Amino acid sequence: MRQSVSRGLALLRRRHRMLAGIVDQGVVGIGNLAVGLLVLRASTKEEYGLYSLCYMTLILLNGFSNAVFAAQLTVSYHEHPRHDRDGFAASLLRGQMMLSASLALAGLAVALLLPEGVLPLDLRPLLVVSALACPAVMAHDFLRSYFFLVDRPFNAMTLDLLLVAGWAAGTLGLGAGPVPSHSLAALAAFGLSAGVAAGLGLALSRLPLRTGGGPALGAVAVAWGHGRWALGGAAVTALQNQGHVYLLGWLGSARAIAELNAARMLIMPMGLLIVGVGRTLTPAMARLAAEGRVAEMTRTANRTLAGVVAIVALYAVVMLLAHDWLIGRVLGGRYEGIGPLVALWTVVLLLQAVDANLSAVMQVAKRFRELTMINLWTVGPVLAGVIPMILLYGAEGNLVALAAGYVGITLLLWREAARAVAALESGAAAGRTPPPEPRGR
Template identity: 30%
Template sequence: MAPASPPRRPGLLWNAATSIIDQAWLSALNLAVGLVLIRLTAKQDYGTYAQLYAAGLFAATIAEALITNPLTTLASQYTPARRAAMIAHMDRFQGRLSWGIAALFGLGCMLAVHLLQLPQAVALGAAFALYVKTNAMREYRRSILFIDEKARQVLGIDLRYGAAVLAATGLLVWLGWLSVPAIFAALALANVLALWGTARRPAPAAGEAAGALGYAQAVAESWRRGRLGLPGALLAWGINYSYLYVSAAWLGAEAAADLNASRLLLMPISLSVVAWSRVARPVMGAQIAAGDGAALRRLLWASVLGIELLTLAYVLALWAALPWLQHHVLGPRYANVGPLVLVWGAYFAIYAARWVGTALMMGADRYRYMLGVAVTSFLFMLVALLLIPRYGTLGAIMALAAVECLSLALVWLAGIRIVSRTAPP
């Protein structure tokens, strides 16, 4: 079974540039919505929104680990007919899985809000469930388009999504209806509008699909990798976001709001790394399959250098703009955010370098090793979280940075060996 050949360099650069523009737009959108909530809602409400948004990322992580990541890995190894059949079957599987995840997370949200004796439990649970479902639909469509190297279509979907979010948020503010349930309902509606009228990928003919791959076989192929990737992905989410819930439990919802507000200002770095990985991961998989070690090495080091320079430039620019942001946007309720920004900057610099190695490991189909890294890092995180009661919000970021250092070392230790062993078959 001959794998697809690696994309030509001009196509990679064009798709990468388009993907970065796309993620910059999503990052600016996320920042705008967050700042509106910071400015116009109570600090506890923003803390609730931050925790639910992180839970939404948890839901997306499940689908990504079980469907998107295995599909991206396999796409570089399959013939066009087999890949088309695999994607058609994953469409069906994703639809079923996302409904189940949405129902579970909606009910979980409703129960948690009720137990905490917060208002609007039913409305918040329903709005959150709709958001989880519609977000899964949009993210899956984006992933398929990235696999097909159609980054411009992804940008079109996200431009429509952002326009709908901004319009809906502005309407909520104008009507005086801004609340956490209302903003999640607006995000869900924007997801639907973004996909409205977009053409679905045509399924292969019945005979072709049956000859290339069956539904049960496609799910089994995905599950072989997903069963290893899912625990690791969930542990990685726990490493990245457990600080938010632990801080809320130990320091209160307002401390969680400070942490998320300061992190929000630096999220463009994280989203830029995601933009890069969306384009680079399929390329890495194809380069490894083709034994093109020289091209793989060049891509890796260029990626690390480019991402780190981008991180440094953004942190310096943000630090220069922070007094203005503090006075005109964040307000006096978030006076503690300033000292946290530079510490978050150091964390994201480590995170970016580690993520390049993670993309390499996934492109190399090393899910079992990544599960071991995730387990080791999570156990270390349980110890590192003890920094929170002693050092407060600063301790939460220090704990995350310490874990990222460990993950960075473990991932690149194996990643360098993969590069050195990649040679023509």
């Protein structure tokens, strides 16, 4: 009886954490959507397209940072003795701060030193502001990941509420006053709000950032053992997920990027649902795997995937039935005719939901090398297919090629995730921490 009660309480705690993650991501999503719509409606298609490129690049760099630092924190935190865990987290945060400062300096150099023939004048101020925002955005995201990991979701939600409120208010205030465009105002407000939220997060976390250089470098070196593969995977995934947008800008125009991202904006709530579930699912599975409860971890992954796919599919049906009305009401008359892009994005989103779940399983098993190689095998054919599809069919062809690439990735991930689970089960049966993937291949 006592065992049944304990299992029931554990299930409630996991569902509570997952619900908190979804609500938190919903808060971020509402803010992101609100600011995006504000910039979209206040800007020309060209201005919105340039804003989309800069914002996407900022999120892309944050993804690289997450691969090396936040993801390694998530999968390795519970393997450390309790008294060493926060020191490990603080060391990784210090390493991330050094990386983000280096990226900011490099971005400023690019924005200020490239000649006008290479970098258009209207893009230069956007790049400067994005570079300055980079350290704050990365620190904020690391700290919210930390709070979810240590079962303090309301601290993460506090940071995100502060970020969203400051981002929206700053965009309105700066855009109506001293800043010449809403696109520039939105990027500046994003960086400033992330900095304030990160400062609060540091105060709430009480992480021992004043540790010596030796322990910090040691923790970063350990994380780099798997993080280098995760970084490679993030880089290749970025090429897969975002490379098509840059190709569209190169082969098409900023207007085409604006239409592509406007269509994606309508399905953004479901994309944020996938991210929100992943924020809590991966730490929960990592904890179960560390305790040797692999069967329970697998059930959690399968049930979560079924629920997410069902919700996304229902949303897709509603979106396909009402997209004309929504486009006119939400995006405005300038974006009429992007219904096919909305339909194609829903297909891509369903495939992304499956891939995110399978990737989480492989991260928990520390199969970062396999994740990298799967993406590496598929990114070339996908980008090679994107180019003629863009030339022939524009943005629609772009998404068809992207969806085809996701089908291939899903099949490969499914096979490798099954192998990863088998390795976890054998490690649990032997009473040891599951082994990482072989490095000598």
